């Protein structure tokens with residue numbers, strides 16, 4: 001890359017001028033000794049001086065091109081920052097406020113979770129709305145047999161899920177999906193394992209009317225339940241106004257407003273990123289670097305550790321499993337209808353508290369979930385044998401050129417120590433919400 005630095009130019013120019021003067025003096029002296037005429041001496045000095053000047057110009061050009069890779073980097077960064085500025089200008093309003101610093105955009109820089117979740121314009125929160133949402137979230141009367149509330153499957157003090165492989169709805173009916181945490185769901189662009197809901201408002205009525213969850217027969221039944229309950233008398237009018245404020249839409253809005261307060265933004269990871277050096281152990285720090293180096297972070301992008309985060313959205317979805325030869329696929333029945341499927345990349349926030357893992361809840365421990373991911377998504381071999389860390393992928397003698405060509409993959413295996421480090425890191429993304 002061409003790098004033009006103003007400060008080097010005058011120094012070099014002066015050097016060249018000084019050199020030319022010295023050469024003229026030398027030529028003058030030489031000319032005197034060989035009894036050249038003044039014209040001859042000037043000619044000689046001119047020839048030598050010109051040579052020096054041309055060497056000087058060449059060195060300016062050479063130095064300009066090769067001098068100081070650091071400045072070239074600066075220049076590259078300047079270009080990158082311009083791109084960032086353009087990106088910032090194109091950000092949708094709801095997320096633009098998060099990025100106060102340019103470096104937030106640099107994809108190598110780790111970022112902490114903002115302290116407030118983005119709020120849609122048509123559902124601005126108020127303390128009364130949040131309190132109403134909290135009542136609805138905890139109300140078992142909103143399920144068919146009045147036994148279950150949202151909080152039954154999303155226990156906030158236990159990580160925001162139910163710690164069962166799949167959830168049990170009214171009448172003991174089992175669903176076919178593991179319950180994800182509601183904590184920090186406000187920072188996700190896509191909700192549910194398959195990403196079928198795009199906002200908390202859209203998601204909230206799903207479980208109320210889902211036959212294997214809260215199982216109310218229809219929206220009218222839900223509105224009826226809320227209208228008849230003493231708990232809500234006047235509260236909808238106070239929050240939403242209007243002549244008929246109890247509606248499915250307003251129920252969803254209140255629940256969503258409450259969910260936007262269910263945030264865990266001060267995990268050890270967040271504190272570490274914000275500057276508390278002691279917040280993460282050495283093992284967790286090694287795991288953090290490994291998480292980036294081996295490619296976990298490409299899909300589980302910080303600060304939500306999901307590709308579907310509202311910040312650093314990486315396109316929401318990925319295929320799982322990617323490496324069809326992984327031995328874990330059969331063991332944990334990870335295919336759906338015999339095939340890999342495209343899933344929303346789940347968040348790893350609070351992941352240490354939300355076992356069991358994966359859409360079918362088939363994996364019981366975080367260690368094993370890390371092994372499954374490394375194998376099924378990254379094609380790693382799980383092994384402590386150093387021999388497995390390298391594999392020669394290509395030897396060719398019969399190319400067009402004579403001689404031997406070789407290629408090797410390094411860091412092909414993940415050993416127990418590395419898995420321990422990754423798990424230590426994932427644990428720093430977790431924290432309960434006991435106070436709620």
Ligand code: HEC
Nearest residue numbers: 149150153167168169177178179180185191192193207213
């Ligand atoms: C019977 C257990 C159960 C009940 C009750 C329940 N949920 Fe869930 N919840 C689940 C399961 C299972 C999923 C995942 C479903 C899927 O992805 O198909 C889920 C998903 C979610 C998600 C999406 C999280 C994410 O990361 O995608 C949110 C938010 C949520 N529930 C909120 C609620 C609210 C609000 C209520 C009450 C109105 C509620 N849930 C009631 C089991 C339950």
Ligand code: HEC
Nearest residue numbers: 295296299318320343345346357358359369370373374377
């Ligand atoms: C190619 C994208 C991709 C890569 C790379 C990737 N993941 Fe995942 N991860 C996913 C998807 C998609 C799922 C959801 C799979 C499912 O359950 O169906 C997932 C699920 C998980 C889960 C389970 C979450 C839960 O709540 O059940 C953990 C833990 C996890 N990943 C950790 C990691 C780690 C650690 C790495 C690096 C070794 C990694 N992932 C690499 C895409 C990826």
